[in-house]
Amino acid sequence: MASARLYFRFLLFQLPYYLHLAIAQNNGTVPVGATLIAGSTSFRWLSPSGDFAFGFRQLDEENSSNDLFLLSIFYNKIPEKTVVWYTDNKDQNSAVPRGSQVKLTADQGLVLNDPQGKQVWSSKIDIGTVAVGHMNDTGNFMLASSSSSRLWDSFSNPTDTLLPGQTMETEQGLFSRKSDTNSREDCSNFACLKTPDNICVNLDGELGSGACGFNSICSLNGDKRPMCDCPKGYSLLDKTDKYGSCKADFDLSCNGGGQGYNKELFDVYELKETDWPMSDYDFFSPYDEEHCWLKRLPLSNGRADTSVTGKAFIKYRKGDDPSPPLVPRPPDPEDKKKRKMMNATGSVLLGSSVFVNFALVCAFVLGFFFIYKKKWIRNSPGDGTIETNLRCFSYKELEEATDNFKEEVGRGSFGIVYKGVIQTTRTSTTAVAVKKLDIVFQDGEREFKNEVFVIGQTHHKNLVRLLGFCDEGQNRLLVYEFLNNGTLASFLFGNLKPNWNLRTNIAFQIARGLLYLHEDCSSQIIHCDMKPQNILLDDHYNARISDFGLAKLLTLNQSKTIKTSIRGTKGYVAPEWFRNSKITAKVDVYSFGVLLLEIIACRKSFDIEMVEEYAILTDWAFDCYRNGKLDALVGGDMEAMNDVECLEKLVMVSIWCIQEDPSLRPTIKKVLQMLEGVVEVSVPPNPYPFSSSVAIDFWLASLPYFADMGFA
Numbered sequence: 001m002a003s004a005r006l007y008f009r010f011l012l013f014q015l016p017y018y019l020h021l022a023i024a025q026n027n028g029t030v031p032v033g034a035t036l037i038a039g040s041t042s043f044r045w046l047s048p049s050g051d052f053a054f055g056f057r058q059l060d061e062e063n064s065s066n067d068l069f070l071l072s073i074f075y076n077k078i079p080e081k082t083v084v085w086y087t088d089n090k091d092q093n094s095a096v097p098r099g100s101q102v103k104l105t106a107d108q109g110l111v112l113n114d115p116q117g118k119q120v121w122s123s124k125i126d127i128g129t130v131a132v133g134h135m136n137d138t139g140n141f142m143l144a145s146s147s148s149s150r151l152w153d154s155f156s157n158p159t160d161t162l163l164p165g166q167t168m169e170t171e172q173g174l175f176s177r178k179s180d181t182n183s184r185e186d187c188s189n190f191a192c193l194k195t196p197d198n199i200c201v202n203l204d205g206e207l208g209s210g211a212c213g214f215n216s217i218c219s220l221n222g223d224k225r226p227m228c229d230c231p232k233g234y235s236l237l238d239k240t241d242k243y244g245s246c247k248a249d250f251d252l253s254c255n256g257g258g259q260g261y262n263k264e265l266f267d268v269y270e271l272k273e274t275d276w277p278m279s280d281y282d283f284f285s286p287y288d289e290e291h292c293w294l295k296r297l298p299l300s301n302g303r304a305d306t307s308v309t310g311k312a313f314i315k316y317r318k319g320d321d322p323s324p325p326l327v328p329r330p331p332d333p334e335d336k337k338k339r340k341m342m343n344a345t346g347s348v349l350l351g352s353s354v355f356v357n358f359a360l361v362c363a364f365v366l367g368f369f370f371i372y373k374k375k376w377i378r379n380s381p382g383d384g385t386i387e388t389n390l391r392c393f394s395y396k397e398l399e400e401a402t403d404n405f406k407e408e409v410g411r412g413s414f415g416i417v418y419k420g421v422i423q424t425t426r427t428s429t430t431a432v433a434v435k436k437l438d439i440v441f442q443d444g445e446r447e448f449k450n451e452v453f454v455i456g457q458t459h460h461k462n463l464v465r466l467l468g469f470c471d472e473g474q475n476r477l478l479v480y481e482f483l484n485n486g487t488l489a490s491f492l493f494g495n496l497k498p499n500w501n502l503r504t505n506i507a508f509q510i511a512r513g514l515l516y517l518h519e520d521c522s523s524q525i526i527h528c529d530m531k532p533q534n535i536l537l538d539d540h541y542n543a544r545i546s547d548f549g550l551a552k553l554l555t556l557n558q559s560k561t562i563k564t565s566i567r568g569t570k571g572y573v574a575p576e577w578f579r580n581s582k583i584t585a586k587v588d589v590y591s592f593g594v595l596l597l598e599i600i601a602c603r604k605s606f607d608i609e610m611v612e613e614y615a616i617l618t619d620w621a622f623d624c625y626r627n628g629k630l631d632a633l634v635g636g637d638m639e640a641m642n643d644v645e646c647l648e649k650l651v652m653v654s655i656w657c658i659q660e661d662p663s664l665r666p667t668i669k670k671v672l673q674m675l676e677g678v679v680e681v682s683v684p685p686n687p688y689p690f691s692s693s694v695a696i697d698f699w700l701a702s703l704p705y706f707a708d709m710g711f712a
Contacts, residue, residue: 030054030133032106038069039098047135050076054135056102057083059095068095071102071112071121073141073154084139084161085154087112087121088175093676096120106130109143109152123152139163199226201425213237213245390456391468395475397422402434409433410487412533412547419482422467431482432467435547436475452478458521462513464536464546480546484539489532491541492602500639502541503599504646509543510535511672514592517545518585518668526583530591531572532598572605575660586662589671593657597621600640600650601633618658622687625651650675655684 028048036043036055044055053076056069071094072086087094099115109123109130123143131146140163142153155166160174168174173191199211200218212218212228221227230236230246237247399405401420410417415437421429455466455478470477485491488506491498510530517525527534527545534547574590576583594605597617605617614620624633630647634640640647653674659665664685666674673679 028135028137030104030135032104032130032132034133035101035103038071038096038100039067044076045133045135046076047137047139049137051137052076052084052135052139054141056096056100057081067098069098069100070095071100073135073139084163085141085157086159088157088159089121094121104130104133104143109133125151127151138165140166196425197427198224198425212243213241215246215248216244390452390466391479393422393468393470393477393479395470395472395477398434398470398477398479401432405434405436410533420479422479433480433482435478435480437477458516458525460513460516460520461542462509462544463516464544483536483544485537485541487533488535488537488543488599491537492532492598493604497602497635497637500637500643503602504650506535506537506541506543507596507599507650508672508675510545510595511592511668511675513543513545514588514668515672518588524585526585527588527591528583529572530588530595532595535595574662576662581662584662585668586665589657589665589668590659590662592668592671593654593665594618596650596654596657600647600654601635602637618687621651622655625655626686649677649681652681652684655687656681658687659685660688 028046030045034045036045038056039058044053046053052073054073055071057072057074059068059070070083070086072083074081074083096112096114100113100120101115102110102112105111106129107125109125110121110133111119111123112121113119125143128145128149128151130143130151132144134142134144136142138155140153140155143151145151155163156169158166158168158172158174160176162168162174175190198220200220210218211226215234216228216230218226218228226243228243233249234246235249236242236244238244393401398420401422402418403420405416405418407419408416409419410433415435418434418436420432420434422432424430452466452469452471455463459465464483465481466478467481468479470479492503514527514530517527527547529547530545534545536544536546538544572591572594574587576587594617598605601617601621603617607615607617613623621633624630625648630644630651631641633651634647653671656664656666656674657671670679674681
């Protein structure tokens with residue numbers, strides 16, 4: 001009886017608190033100390049009208065085996081429970097298991113912990129103390145101080161949705177989720193950028209085609225807004241859309257290279273200070289006016305730009321153009337000479353013997369055949385003409401951009417990288433990395449074309465972006481975006497050891513970049529030289545894979561293996577390179593495994609100055625794993641040891657990657673799934689059938705070979 005009275009008093013004591021919570025929830029207010037638990041009855045905080053809820057939303061309610069929840073804001077009164085905001089863990093999955101808890105605290109605001117109490121996410125209050133939270137009917141969850149000052153709100157931290165009344169600041173953006181049941185960020189994003197000084201010239205093509213449609217010319221009017229005009233001989237495709245595309249007022253021919261062409265039917269207009277930077281036209285700048293005159297219509301998205309010093313030519317059919325020409329084509333002084341030559345040839349043919357006539361006709365036909373064949377070969381897509389949306393630089397431009405190749409920032413097997421600055425608009429510049437391919441060998445031109453064609457079509461946040469190229473005479477250069485934080489090698493092997501979480505994030509990002517190259521490109525790309533020197537870090541220490549000079553492009557209708565000379569860098573080269581075996585994407589998986597061990601241990605894969613037991617990182621790492629001495633592998637790194645489950649998983653994954661037998665290695669897709677915890681990591685076998693001493697002998701024997709081959 002006494003225990004019953006005690007229990008009743010306890011309930012009376014707690015009753016005001018629960019009444020306070022109930023009343024608070026009626027008006028959307030959430031007090032400090034309030035908690036929600038994923039999968040329990042207390043899983044949401046409602047807005048005053050009940051339209052919106054803040055809480056745990058089960059990702060796949062129809063699938064009982066899926067026990068993951070997303071801390072989010074969602075529509076509460078509709079069956080779909082559409083999510084409008086969620087906790088964004090960037091490159092990691094934002095979903096948490098059943099039993100996870102979110103708590104409103106005074107110092108950090110909202111804090112999300114997993115069932116083991118490990119912090120997964122927080123609202124990160126930098127200044128002030130949280131006194132109350134509020135779920136508004138607008139869909140905005142706000143944290144405020146005791147003086148009602150706003151400390152944090154969901155509207156200021158958008159994820160994948162904008163609600164009515166919500167504004168997005170400059171440089172903020174939205175990122176799509178992979179699916180309703182997978183909260184990891186997808187590659188699609190929407191960004192709010194600053195208004196450029198001149199919208200006609202400040203777009204480089206990556207953000208869209210521009211303000212005007214195809215075959216249109218963009219210029220600014222008095223109020224700095226874009227004005228779109230069709231060139232002479234063109235008219236709007238849709239008369240009601242003044243920013244739309246323009247169509248030719250004459251029939252277009254599909255015959256290329258001047259085939260079926262008649263000078264009497266066509267002429268060209270010259271447009272000064274006009275450019276089509278994203279079109280075929282831009283890549284014929286080394287040629288003369290006569291060559292340009294013979295080309296087909298080079299239009300895509302034009303723009304008036306006073307910085308353009310060249311000439312643009314637009315071909316039109318004479319009879320179909322009712323308007324007077326803008327600028328008449330300059331007379332060709334060679335035309336009269338050619339006509340005189342043809343007249344003289346005709347006279348000779350008529351006044352000579354049949355034999356001479358026959359010989360001259362044969363010579364004329366053979367001469368025409370060789371000239372036409374040469375022209376066809378020159379204009380063949382497999383030769384020097386590169387059709388891509390990249391910017392084509394002249395060698396002089398890149399010489400000036402790099403101050404005559406003054407500042408060297410990197411050096412590899414096939415070229416040197418210099419820092420430079422290029423003009424993007426009349427008022428702004430951007431830093432670039434210019435890779436000068438100065439070692440030319442038999443396949444040098446093919447390698448260069450592979451880079452230009454392949455990298456120009458790749459778009460992923462974990463790949464270095466190629467901005468342009470130069471193919472002038474014997475000079476072949478590539479222009480990349482410049483990343484300020486340098487290479488992963490300098491980051492890992494410096495005096496200070498980077499923190500554990502940052503290193504693991506970098507490993508995940510490299511795997512995502514490789515997955516894109518292997519499986520998500522229209523044509524599979526094998527990198528063949530994965531090493532920390534070829535991983536660059538941006539301002540936020542996100543990893544970007546660089547240097548596709550050794551990549552092999554494999555089309556879908558070909559065998560997805562290659563057989564070629566050894567490629568790569570000592571310490572990262574898969575064993576099959578030395579066995580004259582077929583090379584597959586598994587060579588990149590092997591190199592990634594070595595790279596992952598370097599990220600874990602913060603040491604180089606091979607150090608000849610170390611004692612034999614520790615010289616080869618792959619052998620030593622397996623010994624540490626087999627003997628349960630992972631603390632030795634990370635050099636007593638307490639952050640790593642406090643996350644020993646993740647550490648062991650990463651080591652196991654790396655050992656699977658470096659299996660000597662390529663068939664035992666997982667694909668990079670499965671590697672990423674193991675890293676992310678989607679697939680369980682089984683116990684890996686010994687990666688090598690030989691001992692460490694034999695491996696040392698192999699390394700020592702191979703060093704002269706690598707030196708002769710010029711590998712870094």
